Amino acid sequence: YFCNNEGVRNILLQWLKQMQLTYAKKINETDTALKCDEVSLLWRQRGNDKFRANCVDDSYECYCKSVVYANQDGPMYPLALANRSAALLRMKRFKECLTDVALAIDSNYPTEQRHKLLLRRADCHIELGERQNAQDALREATDYAATLNLSAAHSAEFERHIKLLEKKLEVVVETVDEDEDELPPCHNGENPEFQAASNAIELRRSESAGRY
Numbered sequence: 001y002f003c004n005n006e007g008v009r010n011i012l013l014q015w016l017k018q019m020q021l022t023y024a025k026k027i028n029e030t031d032t033a034l035k036c037d038e039v040s041l042l043w044r045q046r047g048n049d050k051f052r053a054n055c056v057d058d059s060y061e062c063y064c065k066s067v068v069y070a071n072q073d074g075p076m077y078p079l080a081l082a083n084r085s086a087a088l089l090r091m092k093r094f095k096e097c098l099t100d101v102a103l104a105i106d107s108n109y110p111t112e113q114r115h116k117l118l119l120r121r122a123d124c125h126i127e128l129g130e131r132q133n134a135q136d137a138l139r140e141a142t143d144y145a146a147t148l149n150l151s152a153a154h155s156a157e158f159e160r161h162i163k164l165l166e167k168k169l170e171v172v173v174e175t176v177d178e179d180e181d182e183l184p185p186c187h188n189g190e191n192p193e194f195q196a197a198s199n200a201i202e203l204r205r206s207e208s209a210g211r212y
Contacts, residue, residue: 040077089124126172
């Protein structure tokens with residue numbers, strides 16, 4: 001199988017070469033013999049092939065490997081994160097996608113491509129029903145794109161994407177996070193002396209019990 005599959009064979013050869021050159025090398029907790037940008041690139045390219053073939057789950061697995069092999073201070077790391085975020089968006093794992101987008105930007109994702117990540121962030125907020133966050137993200141993407149010298153074709157593509165997201169946003173109603181449980185009203189009303197406490201609570205003091 002490995003001999004017949006050129007993509008996998010190249011990945012293994014690059015990994016073995018890196019292991020031979022840096023066997024047992026460990027500078028810090030994130031820099032080990034397993035880190036290799038060449039291998040990261042090969043996994044990312046393989047992920048791109050899977051993504052284009054609409055094998056999104058397979059592409060996600062490849063991008064995960066690309067993230068693992070990339071040196072976190074190198075150029076491959078933010079690229080791998082960005083590609084993985086695209087797969088996560090297609091898989092409707094929007095919160096994880098937002099995390100990867102933020103990590104990619106914080107890890108110096110190329111400035112000339114960053115507007116695409118900002119659009120992806122807006123798309124996630126729309127899907128999550130976070131209207132205000134989506135509006136903020138769209139505004140940030142538009143403002144950032146204005147600072148770039150985009151070609152006519154890229155500018156037209158960006159505007160098309162913006163319009164699509166704005167159309168999706170029109171029907172979004174702000175949702176409440178299900179993790180945030182709504183508290184019931186206080187029994188007998190709110191206590192004027194204790195915030196968020198029932199009016200049935202009374203502070204008393206006695207010589208034997210003190211304040212209670």
